[in-house]
Amino acid sequence: MIWTVMQTSWRRLKNNRSELFLTFVVPVIFFSIFALIFGSRDSSSSTPKIKVAIANAHPSELSNKAVLLLGEQKSLRISEHANSTKAGDSKTTVATLDRATAEDLVRRGMVSAAIVFSKPTDQALPNNAPKIEILTDSFDQVASQVLAAIVQKAMLTATAEIAKSSNPINGSAMNGIPNAAMQPVDVQHALYTRANSSGSAITPSNPLIQSPDTMSMLPQVAVVDVIGGKKTNPVVAMYAAGIAVMFLLFSATTASGSLLEERENSTLDRLLCSRLTMDQLLLGKWAFLTAIGATQLTLMFVWGSLVFGIDLLHHLEGFAAMTLVTSGAASSFALMLAALCKTRMQLGWVSTIVILSMSALGGSMVPRYLMSETIQRAGLLTFNAWALEGFNKVFWREMPLTEIGTELAVLTVCGFGFIVAARVFAIRWERS
Numbered sequence: 073m074i075w076t077v078m079q080t081s082w083r084r085l086k087n088n089r090s091e092l093f094l095t096f097v098v099p100v101i102f103f104s105i106f107a108l109i110f111g112s113r114d115s116s117s118s119t120p121k122i123k124v125a126i127a128n129a130h131p132s133e134l135s136n137k138a139v140l141l142l143g144e145q146k147s148l149r150i151s152e153h154a155n156s157t158k159a160g161d162s163k164t165t166v167a168t169l170d171r172a173t174a175e176d177l178v179r180r181g182m183v184s185a186a187i188v189f190s191k192p193t194d195q196a197l198p199n200n201a202p203k204i205e206i207l208t209d210s211f212d213q214v215a216s217q218v219l220a221a222i223v224q225k226a227m228l229t230a231t232a233e234i235a236k237s238s239n240p241i242n243g244s245a246m247n248g249i250p251n252a253a254m255q256p257v258d259v260q261h262a263l264y265t266r267a268n269s270s271g272s273a274i275t276p277s278n279p280l281i282q283s284p285d286t287m288s289m290l291p292q293v294a295v296v297d298v299i300g301g302k303k304t305n306p307v308v309a310m311y312a313a314g315i316a317v318m319f320l321l322f323s324a325t326t327a328s329g330s331l332l333e334e335r336e337n338s339t340l341d342r343l344l345c346s347r348l349t350m351d352q353l354l355l356g357k358w359a360f361l362t363a364i365g366a367t368q369l370t371l372m373f374v375w376g377s378l379v380f381g382i383d384l385l386h387h388l389e390g391f392a393a394m395t396l397v398t399s400g401a402a403s404s405f406a407l408m409l410a411a412l413c414k415t416r417m418q419l420g421w422v423s424t425i426v427i428l429s430m431s432a433l434g435g436s437m438v439p440r441y442l443m444s445e446t447i448q449r450a451g452l453l454t455f456n457a458w459a460l461e462g463f464n465k466v467f468w469r470e471m472p473l474t475e476i477g478t479e480l481a482v483l484t485v486c487g488f489g490f491i492v493a494a495r496v497f498a499i500r501w502e503r504s
Contacts, residue, residue, distance in 0.1 A: 105429060105432050109432065109447055123184050124185050125173075126150060129188060133234060138229075138230040145222060178298055181469055188206075205296055206296065208298070210297045211441075315372075317431075320368060320402050321455070321456075324364075324405070327360075332415060336415070362396075394463055398459045400487045405455060411498045458483055462479030
């Protein structure tokens, strides 16, 4: 009898395509998505580069050399802004900015961080070493730690090369710089490629490198959080939008299943026999789903404001605009899926696959800065990425309404396209 039960269960599973798909195909799909997100980081060709701006406010031989070395780093992408200047010779140039422009780029999210060389506060430093600051956006929690080590490596290499060029016979004692700082670039790279949360370099177990004289000569890099440092609860401010958008899609899709229920129990046929048209039916359901979605988002952010300290009162204008267009686009997307599917069960597994895939690629599950550049570009094809970017600009970067025009426009176009597609798919119900 046990074997009979197993055979019966297998026949039921084999004849249920949706359950068969959920059992054997969906796990492979999600494994592939997360493998692409995280596995691609092992390849140097697809590892995302850190986009940075460089401000050389105190040009000197040392800072100019360090800027050129930073420009040669394959892990960095130097921002070339409109008012940037070129540093270096005709063959090798690096775009540099003033401090105010570099900080503005960080605040606007156009770069992950800015490296600032300014006037030294300690004139006793060797080679008139500049003061070094990394202006960072803690939304990207990795960039600042990596940059601190990269900048220290560039400064040590620049100091060594200047000392060697000044005294090619014996540059190991130039300006009191210990021999450890004179090591080749590849050795320094191995010694100074990891950084802790404070930005100081972590060196291997090497008696020479850990000597007091050598450790005292490490360039001091100050990490300044220009955005998250003023927030009472920056982690919640970053991830509130991701959770809100993902569950908005789930709730809207679940509610849109009423269309299929009305189709299955012939209520839809009776409605269409009255003066109600399909256009009116879809628009009515869209308006209802949009109102419910806006209420859901408002409730979530009000709760976040009261309990977790999200600053909602000072961002009401941007929040209202993003809530309206996000709810509208999510409602249109849900109606499109409902019109595309034949049964409510089919809508359930299709929406689960699509929404979770969009959430993974769009940043609701995994921060997009952890993804490779290819996956980040692919994420822009999802609804979630634009919604999250709009909410992050409002709550994290504290930008005015005029600065989120692109996100509002994209979501509006998506909402219009989805509702038109829903209307096209619904033609079959009128014909039948």
